[in-house]
Amino acid sequence: METAKAIFDPIDHDSVADAVVHQIEAMIVNGILxxxxxxxxxxxxxELLEVSRPKLREALKKLEEHGLLIVRHGEGSFVAKLTGTAMTPAFLDLYSRHPEAFYDYLEYRREQESFAARLAATRATETDKEIIRKILARMDAAHEAGDQQASKEADMRLHTAIVDASHNSTLIHMMGSVYELTRRGIFYNRNFLRSIDTAGDELLKQHHDLVDAVCAGDPAAAETAAKAHLDFVERAFRQGSENERRMRMSEKRRILWDRD
Incomplete structure (x- = not known):
């Protein structure tokens, strides 16, 4: 209960329900919820807010009416899907058929994540840094165990945690949408990237460099590390794609030679 209690502040406002609404809205805006x-x-x-249950229900009802919460009977209250879908399923399919668009995606991530890393190095609290270090430790353990799924999950959580540590609400929500596409495998196939020789080791080192810079409070180094990481990803994908293309061409030649 002590850990959970730190999430909410006790309410001592005259308009109790409105105060609850305001606090939860602020937590949504800032990417905590x-x-x-x-x-x-x-x-x-x-109990955490130190308000009566009728007043809490009143506040939750207002948040539901505002479209910020969804109440599922028997399950509880959930934060609504708020950022929407930037691309329709048809457009996502179109992107998947035109791989060159993937590099626009990487370019966007490089600029936004380097900005986030710079801010995080300046603004991250000790709690933010503790979260980031713990995720990196999970990434180390997953890499050591050869667990690609756990490694992929830790990868996305680490990038998310660094963006959260920027304490820029717009950046947090915009990158949350981008990372959701990444989790669904729309733009980024990490397994393919790790299949390239030594890429897994290099990616881990880059994540360590990024975390070290953020936790050291060095904004220039953090920005450089973030850009270097995404630049490496782009080069590796280009190299891997080109190697695949060459292999396909070689296989076509082999089939033709075998027919003669």
């Missing part, structure tokens, strides 16, 4: 995240139970929230 993220899209589709489940809120604590009604009983627990009332």
């Amino acid at each position: 993220k899209e589709e995240m489940r809120l604590p139970s009604e009983r627990e929230m009332a």
Whole structure:
């Protein structure tokens, strides 16, 4: 309960329900409560906020009416999907048929993540840094165990944590949408990247460089590390794609030679 209690501040405002609404709205804006995240139970929230359950229900009802929460009977209250879909399924399919668009995606990530890393190096609290270091430790363990799924999850959580540490609400929500596409494998196939010789080791080193710079409070080094990481990803994908193209051409030649 002590850990959960730190999430909410006790309410001492005259308009109790409005104060609850304002606090939860602020947590959504700042990316503490993220899209589709489940809120604590009604009983627990009332205790944490130190308000009556009727006042809490009033606040949750207002948030639901504002489109910020979705109440699922028997399951609880969830933060609504708020950022929308930047691309329709048809457009995503179009992108998948035109791989060159992938490099525009990497270019966008490089600029936004380098900006986020610079801000994080300046603004990250000790708690932010602790979260980032713990995720990196999970990434190390997954890499050592050869667990690609755990490594991929830790990768995305690390980038998300660094963006969160920027304490820029617009950046947090915009990059959250980008990372959701990444998790769905629309633009970024990490397994393909790791299949390239030594890429896995190099990626891990780059993540260590990025975390070291952020936690050391060095904005220039953090920005450089973020850009270097995405530049490497782009070069590796180009190299891997070109190697695949050459292999396909060689296989066609082999088939023709075998027919003669």
